[in-house]
Amino acid sequence: MPHPESARDRVLVAYEDLLIETGERGATLDAVAARAGVSKGGLLYHFGSKDALTEGLLERLRILTEEDVTLMLGAPAGVVDYLIRTSVHADTELDRALIAVARLAQTSDPRAGEALAGIRRRWLDVVTDAVGDPVVARAIVLISDGLYSNSALMGMGTPDPADTSEEGLDQLLALIARLVA
Amino acid sequence: MPHPESARDRVLVAYEDLLIETGERGATLDAVAARAGVSKGGLLYHFGSKDALTEGLLERLRILTEEDVTLMLGAPAGVVDYLIRTSVHADTELDRALIAVARLAQTSDPRAGEALAGIRRRWLDVVTDAVGDPVVARAIVLISDGLYSNSALMGMGTPDPADTSEEGLDQLLALIARLVA
């Protein structure tokens, strides 16, 4: 975010927050405006419609994804370790944008669904390159999907600590290492 | 469903359909009534409120889950084979109820989230019993979660054919067999 204090950016972050906390239903223009500290009219000056607001969020997700892929490719412990460890909700900027867009994807916004599918495809390609075997790569990305789904995407109360704890992830990665070897 | 033609059941199925196709936002009382072929007043005779409608759906999910666990425990090819193969969307009654409830879980209905968490816990227990190793069991259920998430829960366009095809599942199961052995 170039100018985090600008009203436009505050609005985008508020929209993200409300999607995460209350789902699409609660992320109304009124609520977003109140959270961002502007009036509804002020909000609609920056984003001419709710659709434009969503487009802004998708653009933000694209940018954050590119940054993440770069980090993943340069990760000291390797691509797989990076992917799995970042699959549990850690409240990073990417996490938050991803969860927010996931909320939109379920309510039949096709653009949101396509954006998520594209990101997943990107990850799968990187992992396939890293481990060689495409079936193993699929299994790894599916485990990542499962972790994400449980810890962040679905609002299913408290996720299994075995899945989200440092120790649980270590065990999982040891298991995956057996597949890659 | 005891009396599939009764208006009450038609309403419940219509609610499910609309949650799946259009998300929570589109599953309004008006839309559900129209789809079920009754008036809004007629709908509200059977379910006194939208909350009661949701409660009816959750009850239906509970019943279908019990049936599924029974089938899983008696599956000829084993528990793991059954779980993985039924993790891609196959349009069964359970699938549909599960997806519908998942839509509600994301928009902050705590009961829906708890229902899903309970089902997942149930599956994890059964798989842990079957394979012995709890870490392997976690990995298997996570792969199942990932498959579900991609093929049905998230509206992400066309899922990867490698994940949903018979052949793709066979490859995945062969990989899992290496972990269990």
Add this chain to the structure above:
DNA sequence: GTCTATATGACGATAGAC
């Protein structure tokens, strides 16, 4: 750039006829 005020429509729910 940001505000208030308002138009327009949809949603959930109630009342009461048949």
Add this chain to the structure above:
DNA sequence: GTCTATCGTCATATAGAC
């Protein structure tokens, strides 16, 4: 058991002042 009619509320979006 199912209908029509209607109320109150809240959502998106517009118009126009400052």
